[in-house]
Amino acid sequence: MTKFSAVRRPLPSSPFKAPVEAPRKHFAVGDRVTHDRYGLGRVIGVEGDGDTAVLVDFGSRQERITPPYSAMFTL
Numbered sequence: 001m002t003k004f005s006a007v008r009r010p011l012p013s014s015p016f017k018a019p020v021e022a023p024r025k026h027f028a029v030g031d032r033v034t035h036d037r038y039g040l041g042r043v044i045g046v047e048g049d050g051d052t053a054v055l056v057d058f059g060s061r062q063e064r065i066t067p068p069y070s071a072m073f074t075l
Helices: none
Strands: 032-035 039-047 053-057 062-065 072-074
Touching: none
Parallel strands: none
Antiparallel strands: 032 039, 032 072, 039 053, 053 062
């Protein structure tokens, strides 16, 4: 006997909808940001289209932050 595997698609009216992917964060040079670990800072460099890394000046140190940017937010 073989096991049948089906793709489950939620109905449009279902309260248990499929998880939605979070929108991608984009940062530009000069943006003020806050980071959960490093605090307040300003973006001083963007590598690629922001998909590679972001260089941020936090005052006492500069950090290269790589995606996912789950701990960093714009102000």
